[in-house]
Amino acid sequence: MNRYMENKPIKYCFLVLGSIILLVIGMIIGTKYMCKKGTETEKVKPKGMMLLIEFNNTDGLANMVNDMRERNIKGLLMVNADFIKKNAEELKEILKTGVVELCPSYDPEPFWGMPYDKQYEIIKEMLENSKEYLGVTPRAISSRYMASDETTLKVADELGIEYITARGTTELATTIYKPEEYNVKIISVSNIDVPEFKYGSFCDYSFYERAGEPEDMEEQFKRAIQNEKIMTTSHTYIGGFKERWNEMWHRLWDNYGVEWVDLDTLGTVDKTMPTWQIPVNRNAPYTPEKIRPKLEFQDEANVMNPCKVEDLNEDSTYVPKEKSNRVVVFHNGSGNMCLDLLAFFKEHNIQYEEHLTTDTDFISQLNAHKKGKSEGVSDSYEYYPIIFIDDRAFSGFNEEIKTEIRGLIGVK
Numbered sequence: 001m002n003r004y005m006e007n008k009p010i011k012y013c014f015l016v017l018g019s020i021i022l023l024v025i026g027m028i029i030g031t032k033y034m035c036k037k038g039t040e041t042e043k044v045k046p047k048g049m050m051l052l053i054e055f056n057n058t059d060g061l062a063n064m065v066n067d068m069r070e071r072n073i074k075g076l077l078m079v080n081a082d083f084i085k086k087n088a089e090e091l092k093e094i095l096k097t098g099v100v101e102l103c104p105s106y107d108p109e110p111f112w113g114m115p116y117d118k119q120y121e122i123i124k125e126m127l128e129n130s131k132e133y134l135g136v137t138p139r140a141i142s143s144r145y146m147a148s149d150e151t152t153l154k155v156a157d158e159l160g161i162e163y164i165t166a167r168g169t170t171e172l173a174t175t176i177y178k179p180e181e182y183n184v185k186i187i188s189v190s191n192i193d194v195p196e197f198k199y200g201s202f203c204d205y206s207f208y209e210r211a212g213e214p215e216d217m218e219e220q221f222k223r224a225i226q227n228e229k230i231m232t233t234s235h236t237y238i239g240g241f242k243e244r245w246n247e248m249w250h251r252l253w254d255n256y257g258v259e260w261v262d263l264d265t266l267g268t269v270d271k272t273m274p275t276w277q278i279p280v281n282r283n284a285p286y287t288p289e290k291i292r293p294k295l296e297f298q299d300e301a302n303v304m305n306p307c308k309v310e311d312l313n314e315d316s317t318y319v320p321k322e323k324s325n326r327v328v329v330f331h332n333g334s335g336n337m338c339l340d341l342l343a344f345f346k347e348h349n350i351q352y353e354e355h356l357t358t359d360t361d362f363i364s365q366l367n368a369h370k371k372g373k374s375e376g377v378s379d380s381y382e383y384y385p386i387i388f389i390d391d392r393a394f395s396g397f398n399e400e401i402k403t404e405i406r407g408l409i410g411v412k
Contacts, residue, residue, distance in 0.1 A: 049261055084104065104126040190227075204245050
């Protein structure tokens, strides 16, 4: 009995000690679990920025800019010199919103391998053109396919340009490179990395032309936002004007917790490297055989009641232009109907903008001009030449179309 009484305090001590040990272990595990949950909750949002591209008209662009303004989303606006000249008043209204920052682009060819003197003259003229027509000095410039090389860096540095663009080098992520030798940053944009849609930039047109759907782009967007930075791109005649694609952009902006930022925020340097070590992506397979949309452009439903340029600013003094009877022709240069049209234009000294099937951007330019069905030999753009005069489109060429053209542009 006495021995039992003597051992009892020892047993209590072991029980208390065991309880304390279990309690400490539980606290450690619980603390780790709570910290982990807290870290997941406080995960840093990916930073995103829009890049808008347009080369035809401002219909989709104005609507896209209005959609972005409603959500306080910023972007770059990539347009060429010809577009700036023809749409200067519209662009002034668009830039006045503060939504986009101008990024003039040289579209005839990429800068890759272009000599210094030629690049210098082109880039200098882009800056002067932007200042003359828009009163803006751009901080960023680009060229066809977003191409740039070391010569571009040298010229940009000499002319005080802060940013140049480059095709993506880090897949879905956007990376800002700072060459050690130059006071210029390189925006290496987000690229698609899945085989079905490779090697385009992360852009609605890249998905569209490769038989992709808005849902395909949205699925890849979920992967893209696992990166710290992304730059998402829209050809605004698709993203701002075609209903399914415009609704997709609304979902991407509204539902995925991205921190949409301006150029300087996205443009913080990710990698400082010697120029020779910065990767260059020259893969740009934009050829007619690669362009196979699932739904033809004219069959894509348009946005209902898109915002117009004159509605963007309360203090707007912009007055929409009257129809100019501008003639744009897409043709192969060899078919009988094409040759007959060219002869008709020559006979009556009719000025026109020409796009040939051999042009690398032929399909994208053609799609940008389509708004509804065509008239004439085909109502679905099946025959060349394809002729656009203001808001009318003709496919093929015959006496009936000739009569219509005469009436539209006042030729006897």
